[in-house]
Amino acid sequence: MKKKINPFWPSMAAVFIAGMIFTEVADNEFYFFASYVVLQAVIMATAWNILGGYTGYVNFGSAGFFGVGAYTAIALHKAFGLPLPLLILAAGAMSGLIGLGAGYLTLRIKGVYFAIATLALAIVFETIAINWEFVGGASGAYILTPEEFLFFDSYIEMLFMLILSLAIGSVVVARYLSTSRIGRGLAAIRDDEIAAECNGVPTLKLKLISTSVMGAMMGVAGAPYPFFVTYVDPASAFNLLIAVNAIAMPMIGGTATWLGPVIGALVVGGMQEIITVTISSEMNLLVVGVMLVGFITLAPKGIVGLVQDYLKKRRSR
């Protein structure tokens, strides 16, 4: 039998190269702004799914982890003028620690409590940001974009390639987590936590790994955000839409695999960009909410599930 080459790595490389070519070819900056938002959504959705999809624990506070990442970056940038890569690392560490703490405190009890605790965390951190004058308090903070942008033509092109690389990185991590031994343990937790525990699966440890990774990834997604929008206030960094999108995209794409959140983020994120431009941003919010509820009730396996069912039906015919 011929050994099959896994198409995952070549396709990731192809995406990266396509991104590089895109920066050379496209000159309308809007495309980079729109793509940035969608790719940021890919990271958030992928991160959410590591906990929500793989273990079945719902995180309502994605905006909290994202906002902590953004504000960590702002604070360290203002205090020490650290470069962006270090800010991303610091933001990831900070949000990862918060994920670990939240998981440690609540995952030992019922899953519902974790969901509610994450919601509470987001509000607590938002209140701290509102009352923290150093990073601008309620009125927000301005970030001056640096003058140099490596070998790219503009700053936004560099940010675009940065977020593309981060998105690829998060997909690689998510895929590793789902296909490795850890992933099988996480799936066992989702199906029957007590049975998993009885069979020697270290459930608490695995849950803590996934909450930490989830938190860290969301922090990483938040760190470049201040440089992307150049003005951040608590209301935008902790926006409920971020949390809703992080839940809606995996649910719409399909939570069972690493691919689902990516597809969900590309479809929903792309649609949001179009609706925001052509209709209105309120309409965009409504569509996401309705799609979320619609998919949960009618197609709980998401787009990936629908496609799989369709292919199965065709093959059996």
Place this chain on the structure above:
Amino acid sequence: MVLELFLNAVVAGILLGGFYAAVALGLSITFGQLDIVNIAHPAFVIVGSYTTYIINESLGLDPILAGVLATPIFFGAGVLLYRFYYVSFERTGQESLSGLAFFFGIMFIVEVVLIMVYGVDYRLVEADYIGKTISFGFIIIPIRMLAPFLMASVMTLGVYLYLSRTFNGRAILAVSQDRLALQLMGADPVKIKQLALGIAVATAAVAGSLLIIIGPVEPSVGRLYIGRVFAIVILGGMGSIGGTMTAALMIGVVESLVATFYGPSWAPAVGFIILLVTLAIRPQGLFGRA
């Protein structure tokens, strides 16, 4: 001077806490008794506020009366919601993850629809007593706080009596504990849960009318109540009405003291911090069994 400030803050906190109990009451039934994690409840309360606003604005009725008049519609909506929830999730045993995300989506849709129809402006109601105060010595009590407190107490007492004295009420208390025993007593668990969610959503109509008496309301105010009401219900021992009332008064007083001595921008976080501490240290609540 500090003592005066302190006592006024405590009194204001008690009045506020009584109102919080009215908001948490519905969640105490759904989350505490039925195990339905209805995080959309605060959003329903906001809908109650807007309903009150519309009735008050168009017919000039008293806001509390308007809230009470809206309860049958809210009850019906609650019954429909349970029907939908039952068919989509509970029957197939997917209520944990999908059910949570479902109510989160409902909350978001309600908020966005309110914003699309009424915008983000603050809305308020009119009544003779709003703006008046009574004072006992140096303690000043605004009627816009006292009236909601009294109405909330009446409603909480009413729900308490209903749950503890009537057959259907006791069936609601029993439904999550032992379905089979309940069926043997001749009560259909699905109908009982439907009734319970109806009552829970109906309380949101009254709670909403109280909210808009206390102060102006805009669509996203509901989010701040999520932490408060869950803190109250969990601290109160999940579903105990007396516990809910006690926990609500506690959170009201603490919040009022924080707002008086540290500034109002910290007050919204109080409920959430109490919630996090409760979850970490004593998840069964103050009055719950371990």
